[in-house]
Amino acid sequence: MAKHDPDLSALFHALSDPTRRAILSRLAEGPAAVTELAEPTGLRLPTVMRHLSVLEEAGLIATTKEGRVRSCAMVPEALAPMRTWLDEQRAIWEARLDRLDDYVTNLMKERAK
Amino acid sequence: MAKHDPDLSALFHALSDPTRRAILSRLAEGPAAVTELAEPTGLRLPTVMRHLSVLEEAGLIATTKEGRVRSCAMVPEALAPMRTWLDEQRAIWEARLDRLDDYVTNLMKERAK
DNA sequence: GGTATACTTAGTGACATGGCTAAGCATGAT
DNA sequence: ATCATGCTTAGCCATGTCACTAAGTATACC
Numbered sequence: 001m002a003k004h005d006p007d008l009s010a011l012f013h014a015l016s017d018p019t020r021r022a023i024l025s026r027l028a029e030g031p032a033a034v035t036e037l038a039e040p041t042g043l044r045l046p047t048v049m050r051h052l053s054v055l056e057e058a059g060l061i062a063t064t065k066e067g068r069v070r071s072c073a074m075v076p077e078a079l080a081p082m083r084t085w086l087d088e089q090r091a092i093w094e095a096r097l098d099r100l101d102d103y104v105t106n107l108m109k110e111r112a113k
Numbered sequence: 114m115a116k117h118d119p120d121l122s123a124l125f126h127a128l129s130d131p132t133r134r135a136i137l138s139r140l141a142e143g144p145a146a147v148t149e150l151a152e153p154t155g156l157r158l159p160t161v162m163r164h165l166s167v168l169e170e171a172g173l174i175a176t177t178k179e180g181r182v183r184s185c186a187m188v189p190e191a192l193a194p195m196r197t198w199l200d201e202q203r204a205i206w207e208a209r210l211d212r213l214d215d216y217v218t219n220l221m222k223e224r225a226k
Numbered sequence: 227g228g229t230a231t232a233c234t235t236a237g238t239g240a241c242a243t244g245g246c247t248a249a250g251c252a253t254g255a256t
Numbered sequence: 257a258t259c260a261t262g263c264t265t266a267g268c269c270a271t272g273t274c275a276c277t278a279a280g281t282a283t284a285c286c
Binding site for chain 2: 243244245246247251252253254
């Protein structure tokens with residue numbers, strides 16, 4: 001149990017910060033340069049840069065440098081592992097509810113005897 | 114933009130640790146006591162307790178004490194905000210793809226003239 | 227060349243996180 | 257009453273996170 005799942009850990013960690021989620025939402029609408037992303041946050045550039053590296057290391061964004069401008073773009077597939085995890089959780093949960101349901105049903109049958 | 118969303122931040126933070134995800138997966142199968150949850154992790158009780166408080170503060174689990182045993186149970190609805198956020202992201206992304214599609218379509222029409 | 231722009235790197239500081247041990251407290255069993 | 261069990265609290269330590277400033281590098285413009 002609890003096998004290392006660096007992907008998921010990095011993903012969830014990256015998303016646990018409101019600034020990073022805001023940046024991601026902005027990027028969902030289309031690519032943007034670093035300064036452009038920094039502006040609405042009210043944070044200094046180096047700080048924003050760190051947020052961007054966290055997002056990039058989690059695979060959520062990809063960046064390319066053209067001239068002196070670094071362009072950042074979202075990588076929408078990166079959210080897939082999270083969706084998968086969510087679905088797995090729900091599956092376990094629902095399987096449990098089914099078993100519970102069977103259990104109660106059998107209990108009722110026993111009682112009815 | 115970037116409105117405070119303490120719920121989501123706490124949620125993602127709680128899920129960013131493999132131990133906590135493992136505990137959650139275990140709880141998805143049914144309630145368990147603290148010692149029972151600690152056993153497969155190989156961690157000491159106080160450490161596991163901290164993980165449990167993080168999960169509880171994020172609203173992911175609920176606990177009740179009966180006698181000297183504390184029973185922990187999952188709160189599956191707690192994952193809803195995450196699912197909502199995921200869907201929102203996808204919506205923004207897809208709207209953008211649609212706009213891009215329109216743009217390209219118009220471009221083709223212009224060219225065809 | 228010289229200056230402005232757009233990052234980038236390095237270093238600092240306050241605080242959070244995740245692990246531990248040691249000791250405390252409440253409950254159940256004998 | 258005593259002892260074992262199951263948490264719980266308090267406190268320590270190493271590391272990580274998130275913000276900053278200051279200074280550096282690389283490209284674009286005049």
